[in-house]
Amino acid sequence: MLRHGSRSLFNRASASSMRWRRQFSTGLPAETAEDTKFVESWKKMNPNMDPPKTPSAYMKPRPPTPANIPSKLTVNLVLPYDSVLSSKEVDMVIVPATTGQMGVLPGHVATIAELKPGILSVHEGNDVTKYFLSSGFAFVHANSVADIIAIEATPVDRLDPNLVQKGLADFQQKLNTASTDVEKTEAQIGIDVHSALNAALTG
Amino acid sequence: MSSSAAQPFWRAAGMTYITYSNLCASLVRQCLKEPYRSEAVSREKVHFNVSKWVDGKPEKPTIRTDTPE
Numbered sequence: 001m002l003r004h005g006s007r008s009l010f011n012r013a014s015a016s017s018m019r020w021r022r023q024f025s026t027g028l029p030a031e032t033a034e035d036t037k038f039v040e041s042w043k044k045m046n047p048n049m050d051p052p053k054t055p056s057a058y059m060k061p062r063p064p065t066p067a068n069i070p071s072k073l074t075v076n077l078v079l080p081y082d083s084v085l086s087s088k089e090v091d092m093v094i095v096p097a098t099t100g101q102m103g104v105l106p107g108h109v110a111t112i113a114e115l116k117p118g119i120l121s122v123h124e125g126n127d128v129t130k131y132f133l134s135s136g137f138a139f140v141h142a143n144s145v146a147d148i149i150a151i152e153a154t155p156v157d158r159l160d161p162n163l164v165q166k167g168l169a170d171f172q173q174k175l176n177t178a179s180t181d182v183e184k185t186e187a188q189i190g191i192d193v194h195s196a197l198n199a200a201l202t203g
Numbered sequence: 204m205s206s207s208a209a210q211p212f213w214r215a216a217g218m219t220y221i222t223y224s225n226l227c228a229s230l231v232r233q234c235l236k237e238p239y240r241s242e243a244v245s246r247e248k249v250h251f252n253v254s255k256w257v258d259g260k261p262e263k264p265t266i267r268t269d270t271p272e
Contacts, residue, residue: 081246098211117227117231132231134224134227134228134230134231135223135224135227135228136224151224151225151227151228152227152228152231152232152243154231154235154239158235158236158239159234159235159236160234160235160236160237163233163234163235164234167230167233167234181216181217182216182217182218184216185212185213185216185218186226188212188213189213189223189226189227189230190230193227193230193231194230194234197231197234
């Protein structure tokens with residue numbers, strides 16, 4: 001039925017092409033933008049003009065969730081100044097979420113996790129690469145793509161243990177002498193970050 | 204619908220997430236080993252110029268900069 005209509009559908013690109021796309025998508029249908037009632041009443045009023053597109057017609061539909069769980073997880077680790085990992089296929093990543101270390105495997109449920117300062121480990125076969133993240137977010141999408149964003153991510157061997165110990169002692173000192181809320185908060189953040197750095201270096 | 208859910212300690216003290224995150228990042232940068240540390244410090248430099256407007260006229264701008272003139 002739709003095949004014959006292809007010539008008349010040529011002019012009404014937006015509405016019908018969305019319908020074509022829905023025909024061929026695999027797995028769950030991605031959300032499409034189409035307002036059939038509006039388009040039909042437009043065509044009744046004004047059959048010679050193309051119906052205008054609404055903002056939702058310009059939105060890309062959500063990538064479809066594959067029917068079978070993929071075998072690899074695609075990871076993107078991005079920083080404001082660099083993309084450390086860009087569509088890398090791995091077996092598993094462990095992210096330092098505020099609720100604890102969270103392992104993400106292919107087929108993981110879609111999740112948004114706020115991260116605390118800690119180690120991100122990327123497992124690929126027998127290789128494990130570890131990065132210390134300063135804090136950020138991890139978005140896991142239903143199609144087994146994980147986006148991890150952080151402001152700083154360094155391999156653990158670039159951290160200096162002496163500076164970490166010194167920083168930890170300094171901030172513990174500052175917490176004892178802090179008087180205002182702001183000072184106490186900054187001292188507490190310093191202690192959290194430095195203890196995480198310490199654990200990363202010794203663990 | 205907004206419930207007073209348990210807030211992280213920094214938000215309870217009036218700090219925003221961006222401030223918290225930038226603070227964590229600068230603490231991590233200060234613990235890096237030498238060649239990486241100097242590259243990282245350059246990432247923290249800011250240079251900007253703010254002027255308040257009063258009665259349609261700009262006041263004297265305050266310049267905040269880490270780059271030597």
